[in-house]
Amino acid sequence: MKRLLIAGVLVSSLFIVSCSNNDTAKNETEDPKEAAKELNEDKFDSTNVKADADFAVKMADAGMFEVEMGKLALQNASSPKVKEYAQMMIDEHTKANNELMEAARTKNITLPAGLSDKCQKKFGELSKKKGKDFDKEYMSAMIDDHEEVLDVLNKQAENGNDADLKAWAQSKVGGIKQHLETAKTTKDMIK
Numbered sequence: 050m051k052r053l054l055i056a057g058v059l060v061s062s063l064f065i066v067s068c069s070n071n072d073t074a075k076n077e078t079e080d081p082k083e084a085a086k087e088l089n090e091d092k093f094d095s096t097n098v099k100a101d102a103d104f105a106v107k108m109a110d111a112g113m114f115e116v117e118m119g120k121l122a123l124q125n126a127s128s129p130k131v132k133e134y135a136q137m138m139i140d141e142h143t144k145a146n147n148e149l150m151e152a153a154r155t156k157n158i159t160l161p162a163g164l165s166d167k168c169q170k171k172f173g174e175l176s177k178k179k180g181k182d183f184d185k186e187y188m189s190a191m192i193d194d195h196e197e198v199l200d201v202l203n204k205q206a207e208n209g210n211d212a213d214l215k216a217w218a219q220s221k222v223g224g225i226k227q228h229l230e231t232a233k234t235t236k237d238m239i240k
Contacts, residue, residue, distance in 0.1 A: 082110045082165035101211040102158045104201065108149055109160040111198050113170040115142040115191075121172065122187050127180040129185060130157070130235050138191070138228070145221060152213050181239065188236035195229040 085106045090099060115138045122135030153160050164172065171190060178186055202218045202225055209215030 062137070080166040081163040082167075083107060083237035085109075085159045085161040089180045098210070101156075101205075101209060101214050104205045104209065104214060105149060105153050105156075105158050106160060108198070108218075109146065109153070109203055110165045110168060111194065111201075112146040112149065113161070113164055114141045114194065115139075116146065117164065117168075117172060118187065118190065120176070121176055122183070125176070125179050125183040127188060128184045128235075128239050130238055131184045134188070134191070134231060134235050137231070141224060141228070145224075148217065156211065156213070162180055185236070186234055188239065191232040192229065192236065195225055195232060199225045199229060 086103060119138035119142070122138075123132055126132050126135060133200065150160060152158075163169075175183065175186055175190065178231040202222050205215060205218035206222055209218060
């Protein structure tokens with residue numbers, strides 16, 4: 050009887066460890082943006098809070114992407130104007146990312162630990178280019194990304210439920226508009 054009980058405990062232990070390892074492996078390969086969204090959904094019951102948390106996750110992913118792309122541009126770009134733009138992206142988005150991280154921390158919102166699969170794919174594609182080809186593709190990506198970010202920021206600035214995140218979004222709209230206009234001007238210069 051003792052042997053049967055011990056065997057049962059061992060089998061149960063192995064099953065629990067196996068399940069734990071499978072969950073860990075799944076989380077390590079999961080899109081960081083999606084993982085953060087899932088953690089926030091588990092934490093927040095209110096749809097309003099979920100919408101604000103989703104906004105923070107989107108902005109964190111976009112901000113990290115801008116910084117990483119800027120670093121890549123410093124290495125792969127040939128145009129001094131593109132490199133100047135890239136440095137501006139690194140500086141200003143790093144500052145905005147830090148502000149967002151602090152706001153998220155105080156609200157218990159989980160932000161992604163790395164770039165989303167979508168951003169990693171864009172980064173990977175662009176990392177294969179150099180010189181003028183890189184310059185054109187990078188500036189096109191910056192235009193597309195800043196248009197998308199501007200849309201998300203405007204929606205949060207108008208309809209956000211959390212006063213702090215709404216104010217943060219409002220404070221960033223002007224800078225993102227400037228980034229977008231500078232990206233368009235810079236792209237026109239490198240034709």
